[in-house]
Amino acid sequence: MTTTPDITLRSRLTTDCELHLPGDPGYDTARLAWNLAVAQRPAAVALPRTPEEVADVVRAAADAGLRVAPQTTGHGAAALGEQDLDDVVLVKLAALTGATVDPTARTARVLGGTQWQEVVEAAAPYGLTALHGSAPDVGVAGYLLGGGLSFYGRSHGVAVNSVRAAEVVTADGALVRASATENADLFWAVRGGGGNLGVVVALEIDLLPYAEVYAGMLLWDRERAPEVLPAWVEWSRTAPESATTSLRVMSFPPLPELPPFLSGRDLIIIDGAILETDADADAVLAPLRALGPEMDTFARVPAAALTQVHMDPPVPSPAVADHSVLGPLDDEAVATLLAQVGPGTRSGLMFAELRHLGGAFARPAAGGGVLASIAGDYALLCLAMAPTPEAVVAGKAAAFSVVRAMAPWAQASLVPTFAETRVDASRFYGDEEWERLLRIRAEVDPHRVFVANHAL
Numbered sequence: 001m002t003t004t005p006d007i008t009l010r011s012r013l014t015t016d017c018e019l020h021l022p023g024d025p026g027y028d029t030a031r032l033a034w035n036l037a038v039a040q041r042p043a044a045v046a047l048p049r050t051p052e053e054v055a056d057v058v059r060a061a062a063d064a065g066l067r068v069a070p071q072t073t074g075h076g077a078a079a080l081g082e083q084d085l086d087d088v089v090l091v092k093l094a095a096l097t098g099a100t101v102d103p104t105a106r107t108a109r110v111l112g113g114t115q116w117q118e119v120v121e122a123a124a125p126y127g128l129t130a131l132h133g134s135a136p137d138v139g140v141a142g143y144l145l146g147g148g149l150s151f152y153g154r155s156h157g158v159a160v161n162s163v164r165a166a167e168v169v170t171a172d173g174a175l176v177r178a179s180a181t182e183n184a185d186l187f188w189a190v191r192g193g194g195g196n197l198g199v200v201v202a203l204e205i206d207l208l209p210y211a212e213v214y215a216g217m218l219l220w221d222r223e224r225a226p227e228v229l230p231a232w233v234e235w236s237r238t239a240p241e242s243a244t245t246s247l248r249v250m251s252f253p254p255l256p257e258l259p260p261f262l263s264g265r266d267l268i269i270i271d272g273a274i275l276e277t278d279a280d281a282d283a284v285l286a287p288l289r290a291l292g293p294e295m296d297t298f299a300r301v302p303a304a305a306l307t308q309v310h311m312d313p314p315v316p317s318p319a320v321a322d323h324s325v326l327g328p329l330d331d332e333a334v335a336t337l338l339a340q341v342g343p344g345t346r347s348g349l350m351f352a353e354l355r356h357l358g359g360a361f362a363r364p365a366a367g368g369g370v371l372a373s374i375a376g377d378y379a380l381l382c383l384a385m386a387p388t389p390e391a392v393v394a395g396k397a398a399a400f401s402v403v404r405a406m407a408p409w410a411q412a413s414l415v416p417t418f419a420e421t422r423v424d425a426s427r428f429y430g431d432e433e434w435e436r437l438l439r440i441r442a443e444v445d446p447h448r449v450f451v452a453n454h455a456l
């Protein structure tokens with residue numbers, strides 16, 4: 001779609017939805033993404049507070065010949081920032097937040113701009129939690145609509161399968177409910193098709209019955225990587241589905257705000273959650289603990305504390321990353337990864353991460369949507385901090401270099417929430433699912449009003 005930005009957008013609104021156009025004093029703050037390395041410059045930024053304001057903005061934008069990009073936090077903004085946004089209204093959902101728990105049904109209704117920590121804290125008093133990801137401040141909608149890899153995932157599957165219903169503002173500005181029994185095609189497509197189908201203003205999700213969870217991390221100096229990496233890979237081959245873990249080789253700059261065990265250090269860290277009794281979890285972890293970690297925080301903790309285990313940055317940060325999905329890793333794969341990021345190397349990355357997949361991740365849920373399962377053994381994510389334009393270029397090259405080295409073990413598929421750069425979106429889905437997704441998209445958004453970070 002090629003259109004000229006229409007500066008009459010404001011006059012087309014029938015609500016007093018907050019709107020910032022280029023040149024407005026608030027525009028530069030409003031367009032900021034959580035990922036500060038992304039310089040998104042849309043035609044306008046809207047900050048709706050209600051579903052009605054969302055519908056108003058979508059209608060006004062479509063009338064003005066503009067497109068609409070839904071965004072919650074901008075954690076996943078990198079692939080959007082690579083697109084031409086001259087004719088795009090960025091609809092930031094940050095003011096549309098809230099989570100209401102129904103403890104009897106074990107569900108939550110979550111507004112479209114809510115971050116995970118709010119849901120986790122709302123569920124905790126009832127002894128419940130959710131299939132959230134590693135970070136407390138990732139948006140529920142952006143994460144779920146891209147699949148969602150949780151530390152509960154090898155037991156409970158791709159997080160989007162927990163969505164029971166979605167309330168969506170569609171391209172014509174209508175607010176519709178999509179569930180197994182209402183607008184079933186849209187419901188199927190939005191569960192993995194992300195912001196390509198509409199603006200999600202609320203989600204109804206299933207919760208998990210965990211008040212506490214056995215979770216934590218094991219940490220070694222990177223010098224130990226030649227023992228720890230192959231041991232974890234070997235362990236992960238037979239680890240029970242109750243264990244979902246990640247292994248990261250990490251490098252931290254010397255910074256006063258970091259705790260001494262991280263500041264200025266190169267480390268190898270295994271973390272995650274094990275849905276077992278303490279005794280059984282200890283038995284599962286025993287082969288890794290036998291490697292004598294310098295720090296071992298695995299213990300039974302309140303489920304709400306699981307969002308802290310991965311130590312994700314607590315504030316907006318500039319980062320670039322690359323990703324692939326790997327199959328089984330043999331000795332050569334382990335040696336290749338060590339040659340890239342092991343002792344003595346200077347990869348330029350903050351981390352190279354392997355998230356253990358398999359188990360319920362690989363099993364399509366009955367009645368699931370377009371992304372009901374994720375195949376593969378490990379999701380590889382290579383990330384570099386990128387505070388300057390030069391660091392963006394260097395970081396992208398560093399991340400790409402490790403992903404390329406691991407290509408002999410990579411599958412064709414990718415995970416939407418881990419894919420930072422623009423990729424061929426068909427790689428997220430099976431062939432039949434991709435065709436059906438395109439058909440449904442053409443029906444619900446024939447003029448291609450919506451643009452997602454991973455545009456179809």
Ligand SMILES: Cc1cc2nc3c(=O)[nH]c(=O)nc-3n(C[C@H](O)[C@H](O)[C@H](O)COP(=O)(O)OP(=O)(O)OC[C@H]3O[C@@H](n4cnc5c(N)ncnc54)[C@H](O)[C@@H]3O)c2cc1C
Pocket residue numbers: 070071072073074075076077080093112113132133134135137138139140141142143145146147148149150194195196198199200201312313417418451452453454
């Ligand atoms: C520190 C960190 C930790 C992470 N941990 C994990 C993890 O453990 N597991 C995992 O799977 N992923 C993880 N991610 C990736 C994260 O899940 C994705 O980047 C996700 O897309 C972020 O969602 P968001 O809404 O916060 O980001 P945004 O950039 O706001 O959204 C990403 C995309 O989602 C869509 N979208 C967002 N909100 C809406 C809405 N209301 N309606 C319609 N479409 C919408 C849009 O297409 C948008 O471009 C992590 C990312 C970071 C930076």
